[in-house]
Amino acid sequence: MDDSSGSEAFRGPYERLVNVVLAASRHGQSIPLELALRVVGRDGVRNLPQLLGKVDLIRRLEDRHGNYLLSARNELEAQILVTAEQTSGESGIKAIAEVLSAIRPDSTYVGGPEVQFAVDLLNRIGPQGEQEARYAQHFLRMADAIAQANGASVIANPRLALLETNLCREWVKFAQRNRQPNVEQRAEVLERAELVVESALATLSSSSHTGVRANLMVEQASVAGAKIYELLRSGPNGSVPSPMPETKVVELVLRVLRITTDSMSQATDKYYPVDVLCWVMADAFDKKALPRREATMLLAECLSRLLLIDVGELSPKQEAKYNARFADIATIAGDDRVADERLRELARHDAPLAAYLYALRVSGLIRNEPDPEGILVALEHLRTHAEAVNDKRCIRLLVDLFWLAKTGYRFMGGERLTLPPHAAGLVRVPGTRRPAAGRGRTVPAARGVHARARALPPPPGVVRL
Structure with missing residues (x-):
């Protein structure tokens, strides 16, 4: 044949x-x-x-x-x-593109069995699929086929738009990795991806389909991150441009920060927005593309969000990526941008941020390795700094440190944790009998924790949550 x-x-x-x-x-x-x-x-x-x-x-x-x-x-x-x-391989990709272009979604946002077929197929051969390396060069062709299908439907389907955007961005990544000299085409594909995802978001109300909206927003932030990647290599032969376009980089970074913040407020899986923010930040730091103050603020935001993730809820693949991201951020945090002299300088401009970064460093949480003595020092540091009381990052960290100091566990981390004997007073609900001395008490980390929290004395200077 x-x-x-x-x-x-x-x-x-x-x-x-x-x-x-x-x-x-x-x-x-x-x-x-x-x-x-x-x-x-x-x-x-x-x-x-x-x-x-x-x-x-x-x-x-x-x-x-x-x-x-x-x-x-x-x-x-x-x-x-x-x-x-x-x-x-030409007839194989032609057959796949022909099938994808013939998909017709139903009137629901889920799209019916044909859209689900496209999702399942691309889970095998698309980005993050087991055959990604084989088909990556054809991602743009698949995106064109899906765009044709979505354009032929009466109402454009947001899940198909998400697939198209993801395929476009991943094709750009493939071209970047292989140093293909198609800079103008990559820029056009990213612009196309941005338009597709923005159009899809415009069709969804902010109060409905929050899962689909959150996924679209993560992809929207990733497209902005890909633009930053391109911008930081827009010099001769893919080098860093001179002069550095700081204004444009800061604008795109703040866009990523805003979108990922909105996405986290809607997503049930909060890892992916954090992951996008972290790889964007790591790339910007590596190329020294941000002014010092914005760089430090972004670093603190990444650390704050990483600490919000419950690792026990991640899949093995996500946990591996989480640990790698945390290691990258910890390495960045170890340089002179957050050293003691830098913190003193930062305190003159942003005292809560300086207090937050100092507490992270001394407690060991900046390396994801809590130190018992350092936790007490960090806790006392935040308690005695009035500027930290009204800063949401500091308040979250204060709760974490307080719980770590008393129980040895992160707050709301894990399920059915047995507390040490000296922490029994933390979980005694008024009107109940105190546990026998020397015995631990098993407490569900999520169920009923708010009722028990009312019995805790708040740290000095902190309002009861």
Whole structure:
């Protein structure tokens, strides 16, 4: 079979149906029946019973919602058959693009089974998928196919817009990594991605579909981060530009900060907004692109948000990335920008931020390695600085330090933690019996903690939360 003719080589409905189903099944995906028939054409619709009767390779399935799907007998067989037919990867990507461009979402924001098919397929071959390296060069082509599908629908679907934006940005990353000399095209693709995600956000109300909105906002911040990456390498041969466009960099960094803050307020998974902010900050620090005061403020914000993450709720992959990000930020925090003399200088301009960074350093939390003696010093430092009382970062850190000093655990970290005997008074609810001396008490970290917190004496100078 001549691979150069792509999908046109499959001229009859029989061959086209087999090609479409195998293209999906080789990646472990069953294709919605209506989507497959839309690709095959009207002949396939008229002759469907005869086609399914003739094609022993294809099975018709039904999902739990009653939707019909088509699939090969198994994934391995589909891989073998498709590989045997192809002389290059061109027909494979053509088949995938053809299927993606034929998707039609339903009227819901979820988009129905065809949109879910696209999501599941790209989870395998798209960004962060197990076959990302193989298909990264084709991400822009896939994005074009999804844009065609979304443009042909009556109402543009936000999940398809999210897929398109993500594919565009990841293609830019692929081009950046491979030092491809297509600077103008990369800039155009990032502008396109920004327009797509902003249009999708405009169609969603701020009070509904918060999960989809949060994901779109994370992608919006990532696009701004990719623009910063491009800007910091816009000199000759990808070098740092001279002079450094500080104003533009600060503008984009503040945009990332604002978007990730809004996203965290809506997302159930708060790790990804923090991750985006951290890699943007690390890149800006590495290229010395920010004025000193803005750099220190951004560093403190990253540390504050990292400390808000409950590592126990992360997946193994997220936990590994979290630890790597924390190590990067801790390395940055160890340089002279947060050294003692810098903190004294900072205190003249931003006393709460200086107090916060000092408490992080002395407590060991800046390295994610709490030190018992340092925790007490940091706690006393925040208690005795009136400027810290009205700063939200300092208040959060004060609660964490107070809980660490009394229990050995981060506040609200983990479930069903057993407190040491000397901390028993912390959890005694008025009107209940005190636990027997020498015995710990198991306390759920989330359930009922607010009722017990009312029994705690607040640290001096801090209002009761």
